Amino acid sequence: MASTLEPKDVDRIATLARLTLTPDERLQFARQLNDVLRFVEQIRQVDTTGIAATSHPLAADAAWREDVPHTSLPNADALANAPDANREAGLFRVLKVIG
Amino acid sequence: MSGRIRAGVETALARIAATQPALQAFQHVAADRALARADALDRADAPEGPxxxxxxxxxxxxxxxxxxTTAGSKILEGYQAPYDAAVVERLEAAGAxxxxxxxxxxxxxxxxxxxCAYGPAHNPWDxxxxxGGSSGGSAAAVAASLVPIALGSDTxxxxxxxxxxxxVVGVKPTYGRVSRYGLMAFASSLDQIGPLTRTTxxxxxxxxxxxxxDARDSTSAQQPVPAFVAALTGDVRNVRIGVPRHLITNDVDEDVRAAFEAALAxxxxxxxxxxxxELPNADRGIAVYYLIATAEASANLARYDGVRYGHRAAGATSLPDLYERSRHDGFGAEVKRRIMLGTYVLSAGYYDAYYLKAQQVRTLIARDFARAFETxxxxxxxxxxxxxxxxxxxVDNPLQMYLADVYTxxxxxxxxPGISVPCGFTTEGLPIGLQFIARPWDEATMLRTADAYEQATAWGERVPVAMAK
Structure with missing residues (x-):
């Protein structure tokens, strides 16, 4: 299923990725992403019947730790880089979300 | 004894300032912080770290x-982390x-x-x-003798x-060897921090x-850390070096091929x-890599949304609009391309064909290495x-740029783990690197082999003439 991305597909992906694109980017990305997709098509030739997927290298053992409370980042530090915050209340500020 | 370290740091700062206009190796010079730290070390009576x-x-x-820290992005212009990376804690504790x-x-x-959104670094040899990249500034800084050590990250x-x-010499450790706590995530199953230096x-x-x-990185391994320096015996008589010659195709520059063969000799x-x-699936590596790395990146970079840190666009009319505008302004073209590709290969209808398939071929690539390391x-x-x-x-041909990563x-x-050590120069006088890759956790054999090679040659001793002044 060699897929070719049309500019409208690029728009759909951009929406999923929360990106807005300029008209130029839209056309350029369609071309460049198609180049890359054509290149990666080659992996379809590899027989992977019954082969497990690797999501992580060397991840044989899960990382367990004791459930002990510890100090986390102080509120003021967490807010220090916020573009907009109510520092007294300790809150990030965003545009109105609900009605 | 007073001021010895300060003097060394001042020399480094002066060299950085003198070379910065042409070399652009540095993004931010933390002169005051460095001098304060140097003074503290000069004053300290404590035992000296390594x-x-x-x-x-x-x-x-x-x-x-x-x-x-900007990660080379406008979206993080002005960002200052409220904590130290694990490697920073360890390096400073060791006296760096x-x-x-x-x-x-x-x-x-x-x-x-x-x-880089702030302009590229330049190669001190030309x-x-x-x-190179992405840790190009680190490599340039070490090559131009601005600093003896720089850290990079290798995805x-x-x-x-x-x-x-x-x-110069660059080491990517075994995945999980070095804590990623405080490394800005690109592709979490691939990223690893490592050093760039003049010698192995x-x-x-x-x-x-x-x-x-380090408990703060859940992929950090519970492995003992060998004495890597003590392992550099110079003796490689029992080392078996495997060469996947089928991968050294006509696409490799003639000078690189000649230097590689000479290094093996x-x-x-x-x-x-x-x-x-034989590494039968290795030539699929680039395709697998650009599917997995972009998929992981698309998830990791979702955090840059203009809310908690970084650039926030003005004039947004809703929260989703704020996200989109902030990301549009803040991210450069390559980052957008990779987020798009990663989003696509993870999206409904394409996941199995691209992402899952890439993960399966990843298994085969890892198995090829494991089989090679039996002999x-x-x-x-x-x-x-x-x-x-x-x-x-x-720049205009991303795919061509991607192909540069074929051996890494x-x-x-x-x-x-993998290491690159200098192994010669092209006819134009540009450095060539030799790579050794070893078994998981066996950096010691890799470093011993690289060090013995380095001792027998003198490629790393050359310095770029333009920077030698």
């Missing part, structure tokens, strides 16, 4: 309190003095530093050329390739300091055994199929 007083640069995607951060491709996505070759292109011995010393378990003359190995101790390859190319040359992505996909 990196006592050594000036050190961080790639601009590793955080330290009080130093701005952080002098600043180095230029890199935006979010470490690139092989040239062309993708200022019109790339230092698909981003330490080893710039080391190769700048004629220095790299081994730094690796010894930054290695070891040197290793053989030192008593190492050189034999052929050899290290695998040797060129680090890069070509020497430093010109800045800007590949395998170690990341399989989680293996």
């Amino acid at each position: 990196l006592h007083g050594l000036p050190l640069a961080l790639k601009d995607n590793i955080v330290a309190r009080g130093i701005p 003095v952080i002098v600043g951060t180095t230029r890199c491709d935006e979010f470490a996505m690139g092989s040239s530093t062309d993708n 200022l019109t050329r790339t230092p 698909g070759g981003s330490i080893r390739q710039p080391a190769s292109l700048c004629g 011995r220095e790299a081994a010393a730094v690796l010894e300091v930054i290695s070891g378990h 040197v290793a053989q003359s030192l008593g190492a055994e050189v034999r052929d190995v 050899v101790d290290v695998v040797a390859l060129p680090t890069s199929p070509c020497a430093a190319f010109r800045l800007g040359e590949r 992505v395998g170690a990341n996909l399989a989680g293996l």
Whole structure:
């Protein structure tokens, strides 16, 4: 299923990725992403019947730790880089979300 | 005794300032912080750590309190992390003095530093050329003798390739060897921090300091840290070097191929055994890498939304609009391309065909290495199929840029340690790198082999003439 991305597909992906694109980017990305997709098509030739997927290298053992409370980042530090915050209340500020 | 370390740090700062206009190796110079730290070390009566007083640069995607970190992106302009990366804690405890951060491709996505939003770093061997990437500023800084040590991060070759292109040593440790706490995430199953230095011995010393378990990184391994420096015996008579010759195709530059063959002959003359190995799926590495790395990146970079840190666009009319505008303004073209590709391969209807399939081929690539390591101790390859190319040359052709990673992505996909050491120069006088890849956790054999090779040659002793003043 060699897929070719049309500019409208690029728009759909951009929406999923929360990106807005300029008209130029839209056309350029369609071309460049198609180049890359054509290149990666080659992996379809590899027989992977019954082969497990690797999501992580060397991840044989899960990382367990004791459930002990510890100090986390102080509120003021967490807010220090916020573009907009109510520092007294300790809150990030965003545009109105609900009605 | 008073002021000795300060004097060393002042010398480094002066060299950085003098070379910065032409070289652009640094993103931020933390002079006051470095001098305060130097003074504290000069005053201290405490025992000296293994990196006592050594000036050190961080790639601009590793955080330290009080130093701005941008990851080469406009979206993080002005960001100052409220905490230290695990490697920063360890390096400072060992006596190192952080002098600043180095230029890199935006979010470490690139092989040239062309993708840095603040402009590229330049190669000290030829200022019109790339230092490689994404840790290009780190490699340039070490090659130009601005600092003896710089840290980089390596997701698909981003330490080893710039080391190769700048004629220095670069080490990507085994996945899980070094804590990623405080490294800005690009592709979490591939990223690993490592050192760039002038010699393998220095790299081994730094690796010894930054290695070891850290509970704050859940992929950090519970593995003992060997004495890497003590392992450098110079003796490689029992080392079996595997060469996947089927991968050294006509796409490799003639000078690189010749230097690689000459390096194998040197290793053989030192008593190492050189034999052929097969890595049947390795030539699929680039395709697998660019599917997995972009998928992971698309998830990791979702956090840059203009809410908690970084750039927030003005004039948004809703929260989703705020996200989109902030990301539109803040991210550069390559980052957008990779987020788009990663989003696509994870999206409904394409996941199995692209992402899952890539993960399965990843298994086969890792198995190929495991099989090779049944008969050899290290695998040797060129680090890069070509020497430093010109800045800007590949910007319009992302796929061509991706192909530069052909020999390095395998170690990341399989989680293996890799090193690049200088092994010669092209007819144009540009450095060439030799790569060794080893079994998981066996950096010691890899470093011993690289060090013995380095001792028998003198490639790393050359310094770029333009920077020698």
